[in-house]
Amino acid sequence: MAVAFWILAVVSVAAGIAVFVVDSMARATFALLASLLAVGLAFLLIDLEYLGVLIILMMVMEMLVMAVFMIMYMMNPAGLMPMKMVHNHRAAMIISAAVFVLLVAGIFLTSWPPRGGEPPADPTHQLGLAVMGPKMLVMMVIGVAILATMISTVVLATHRGRYARYGDDLERKRPLDPGEES
Amino acid sequence: MVVTGWLLRRAARHPRPFLVSAADGTRARLRCEAEIARRRWRPALSPAEAGLLVVCGAPGDELSEAVRTIWDGLPSPRARADLPGDASHDLVAHALDRAVARLADGAAPGRPHGGPDPGDLPMADRGPDRDGLSLDRLHVPLGPVLPDWPSGLVVETVLQGDVIQEATVRWLEDGEPFWAEPWDRAAAGRPVTRGEAGRRRAAAHLDGLGRLLSVAGWPAAARSARTVRDRLLADAPREALTAPYERLARQVRRSGTLRWMLRGVGPAGDGDALARLEARLTATRAAIGSIADEAPLDEDRPAGNLLNPDLLVGAELATARLMVASLDPGPAVAHA
Amino acid sequence: MSPWTAVLGLIALLAVGVLAIYLVSLLLSPREVLDARPFLSGHDPREHALSRFHVRWYAVTLVFLAFDMEMVFMYPWALVAAEVGAVALVEMFAFLGLLMVGVVYAWREGALRWS
Amino acid sequence: MPELGLLALPLALVVLGLAAAGLDAVLSGGRASAPFGEIARLLVQQRRRTTRPDVLLLRVGVISLVAAPLLAAVVIPLGDAPVADLSAGIVWFNAMEVCVWGALWLTGWSVNSVFPLVGAYRFVAQGLAYELPHMFALITVALGAGSLRMSEAVQAQQGLWFVVWMPLAFLIYLVSALAMAFWGPMSQPVGSDLAGGVRAELAGPDRLLFQAGRYALLVVAAGAAVPLFLGGGAGPVLPGWLWALVKTVAVLALLVWVRHRVPAVRMDRFTQVSWLVLIPLALVQLLVVGIVVV
Numbered sequence: 001m002a003v004a005f006w007i008l009a010v011v012s013v014a015a016g017i018a019v020f021v022v023d024s025m026a027r028a029t030f031a032l033l034a035s036l037l038a039v040g041l042a043f044l045l046i047d048l049e050y051l052g053v054l055i056i057l058m059m060v061m062e063m064l065v066m067a068v069f070m071i072m073y074m075m076n077p078a079g080l081m082p083m084k085m086v087h088n089h090r091a092a093m094i095i096s097a098a099v100f101v102l103l104v105a106g107i108f109l110t111s112w113p114p115r116g117g118e119p120p121a122d123p124t125h126q127l128g129l130a131v132m133g134p135k136m137l138v139m140m141v142i143g144v145a146i147l148a149t150m151i152s153t154v155v156l157a158t159h160r161g162r163y164a165r166y167g168d169d170l171e172r173k174r175p176l177d178p179g180e181e182s
Numbered sequence: 183m184v185v186t187g188w189l190l191r192r193a194a195r196h197p198r199p200f201l202v203s204a205a206d207g208t209r210a211r212l213r214c215e216a217e218i219a220r221r222r223w224r225p226a227l228s229p230a231e232a233g234l235l236v237v238c239g240a241p242g243d244e245l246s247e248a249v250r251t252i253w254d255g256l257p258s259p260r261a262r263a264d265l266p267g268d269a270s271h272d273l274v275a276h277a278l279d280r281a282v283a284r285l286a287d288g289a290a291p292g293r294p295h296g297g298p299d300p301g302d303l304p305m306a307d308r309g310p311d312r313d314g315l316s317l318d319r320l321h322v323p324l325g326p327v328l329p330d331w332p333s334g335l336v337v338e339t340v341l342q343g344d345v346i347q348e349a350t351v352r353w354l355e356d357g358e359p360f361w362a363e364p365w366d367r368a369a370a371g372r373p374v375t376r377g378e379a380g381r382r383r384a385a386a387h388l389d390g391l392g393r394l395l396s397v398a399g400w401p402a403a404a405r406s407a408r409t410v411r412d413r414l415l416a417d418a419p420r421e422a423l424t425a426p427y428e429r430l431a432r433q434v435r436r437s438g439t440l441r442w443m444l445r446g447v448g449p450a451g452d453g454d455a456l457a458r459l460e461a462r463l464t465a466t467r468a469a470i471g472s473i474a475d476e477a478p479l480d481e482d483r484p485a486g487n488l489l490n491p492d493l494l495v496g497a498e499l500a501t502a503r504l505m506v507a508s509l510d511p512g513p514a515v516a517h518a
Numbered sequence: 519m520s521p522w523t524a525v526l527g528l529i530a531l532l533a534v535g536v537l538a539i540y541l542v543s544l545l546l547s548p549r550e551v552l553d554a555r556p557f558l559s560g561h562d563p564r565e566h567a568l569s570r571f572h573v574r575w576y577a578v579t580l581v582f583l584a585f586d587m588e589m590v591f592m593y594p595w596a597l598v599a600a601e602v603g604a605v606a607l608v609e610m611f612a613f614l615g616l617l618m619v620g621v622v623y624a625w626r627e628g629a630l631r632w633s
Numbered sequence: 634m635p636e637l638g639l640l641a642l643p644l645a646l647v648v649l650g651l652a653a654a655g656l657d658a659v660l661s662g663g664r665a666s667a668p669f670g671e672i673a674r675l676l677v678q679q680r681r682r683t684t685r686p687d688v689l690l691l692r693v694g695v696i697s698l699v700a701a702p703l704l705a706a707v708v709i710p711l712g713d714a715p716v717a718d719l720s721a722g723i724v725w726f727n728a729m730e731v732c733v734w735g736a737l738w739l740t741g742w743s744v745n746s747v748f749p750l751v752g753a754y755r756f757v758a759q760g761l762a763y764e765l766p767h768m769f770a771l772i773t774v775a776l777g778a779g780s781l782r783m784s785e786a787v788q789a790q791q792g793l794w795f796v797v798w799m800p801l802a803f804l805i806y807l808v809s810a811l812a813m814a815f816w817g818p819m820s821q822p823v824g825s826d827l828a829g830g831v832r833a834e835l836a837g838p839d840r841l842l843f844q845a846g847r848y849a850l851l852v853v854a855a856g857a858a859v860p861l862f863l864g865g866g867a868g869p870v871l872p873g874w875l876w877a878l879v880k881t882v883a884v885l886a887l888l889v890w891v892r893h894r895v896p897a898v899r900m901d902r903f904t905q906v907s908w909l910v911l912i913p914l915a916l917v918q919l920l921v922v923g924i925v926v927v
Contacts, residue, residue: 189673190673190677192669192670192674193670193673195666196663196666196674222662222663224663228828228829230833231832233674257680258679259677259679303684303685320747329825330825330826396825398896399818399821399825399896399897400895402660402661402892402894405661405662437895439818439895439898440896442898443896443897443898443899498899499826500821500824500899501899501901
């Protein structure tokens, strides 16, 4: 267990560093994914099976989407031309090192509370009950938030809305597709 | 090594051929495709997948250059067969046999190393885009050497993502004289029956249909079309052709997925890809119906479709391929 | 044997298998690696293929990511729905109903079509 | 059982994968021995490299394409117990299958060639279209079983197979199984219009692993349908593992056969249908199952 933890910890930190060292967007994204997968696997070590697997599931999909966007907008996405991808290198190094040290110090300086009670037999089950019971309000708020997110991203991302598709009075039966408009 | 030899011999029984046809190589290509189907080999889609390059006919300068590029991309063990445009069945079979023997030997012919230094390619440049963004543009020529692509056609495209921003069409050669042969002979004053022309016409339609179905990702139906085509060219009687053709036409017409994927694709004067498919099926049926007609051929060759590059602009790559396959275009130069 | 030991064992087996394939290939295939140009219908490339690739379906990715968040709740919900009873069903479908409103809106705005 | 499964699982994947490849070869006009010929050919074939490839990412891509189905298979019961009966087994299957997104995208990206690149992006678009209906199908099973454990999903089907009262979820699962293995109607990422798409530039051992991974995915997608919907190893007379095998072979044959009956589906048309038809259908199915279990 301890060995596995240390391996995963080293992998996640090393892959995290690699994100900034490699000069290909694809490599950077997948280094980040490797780092996050190591974190997900670490969750498995403390028997949070559902959360660990969920992290793997979500992060693979999300990193792929991130890769798609990074490559769409970043110059030289494959790193085929020698080129420095980091701006203000020195300051960035200092800031990130300082934040890392701060966070690690936080881990050691916090007085963690002693465990109270026994861990539940099935944490996933417990999670479900929490979502349905005391955290219900949270979930509903999140539902509205997600709806708002969907609407706002669609508004921001599509430059041709329903009036471009169905005509000014929404009279067209079959919408025009991109490239079809007159 | 013993193991290597054994594996090479096993592999040589299942070669993956990659066919290239020049304008005058149609007859050899058709014979070769029929022979490959008879031997139950599965054709390759790209040079990396292939082990056997078959060149049909005598390619011109530009096509020769393209063939050399393709040949350079084939990994060893590889073999090459060059067939003359009028290659007989025996010659085709013999050439394939020899190629298989070379594959089984595994003799990796030494190849000149180097070529242009790969590292000095530039990165893509930016350009304005349909969606109002300014992103990289790639120059991607389609043809002359591409599976299920009309012989001699080159479409130079500029891609942004997978959408064509610009397209120019050119033809390396004057189309495939093989399909026009009965009309050309009739025009030269030699006796040609309507049945003979109908047979050739039906085979041409089925050849194009095979390409369309293959591009549409339906290899099984494409194979059925090519089987009927090969039987037509092997002079099978009408009775032996109508049943398999009707089965194919029924299967194609009944496929809701195919209709869904072709509807609205490449609208031209004669409707969309789906309408063209329907018209082609009807025309093929009529042509097969006429193959017993002994009357002398007295009509002009039906005009082929032209490819308007504007049609391809704004289309996604898969749609563009469907458009080209459904038009089955020929060069603008008319055959006398 | 714990389940994870078995998984580790399988990963080890896979590693052996993959290594064996590359090793056999290294031993039996021609020594020299073929330096090929990318397949471009018989032409040489004019530029590197790797570029800023314009995806047309970027709006779909955003709707997907938003909708996807809800899966975090759905799996644990499926575990306890029978136990909690009808109220769980009502609550989850109210939640899903909200999301479907977003999907219908995205469809109406044409976010699900790109060519 | 796990010790036995450790050997039986890779063996089953290899044998069923070869059988699927053989059946596919026969249906596409080749010979049943074609997969063996292809393996021999790729083993002795010269290794090939395109202009400035990212070899590291290529290897990560093709190897994870094999690893993903193998790891997904650990939760599929071979008869009564899987190799690893994880408490979140259904989510694990889901997560491993999603890794194919990364595997395919990396393979297409790393060779620095247009056709594989376009194929790689096609698969991401395909993932965005099939993944949500797929997840809802899995959740419907979890809801019916009241558990995320595969073995408990099988237990819950002792009386009645899920396919009987979750037919929509089963159909949606089959569609998503085709999509995750980029097979048949969902094979645009490796389409013939792109000269083979993602795999267009692969030769030698890389291609061998890619093809192996693809068939393994198909087998695993078929195999998971058995504990999820078809009652696992339940059946008269024969032992459980044999029933599971028979059912897997049946689903696998169905998936292979579909390739020869249905042309390829483009995502620019399918995405809208997936979101507006498949997801609502999956939700209706979920609601029905929810009303039954509550």
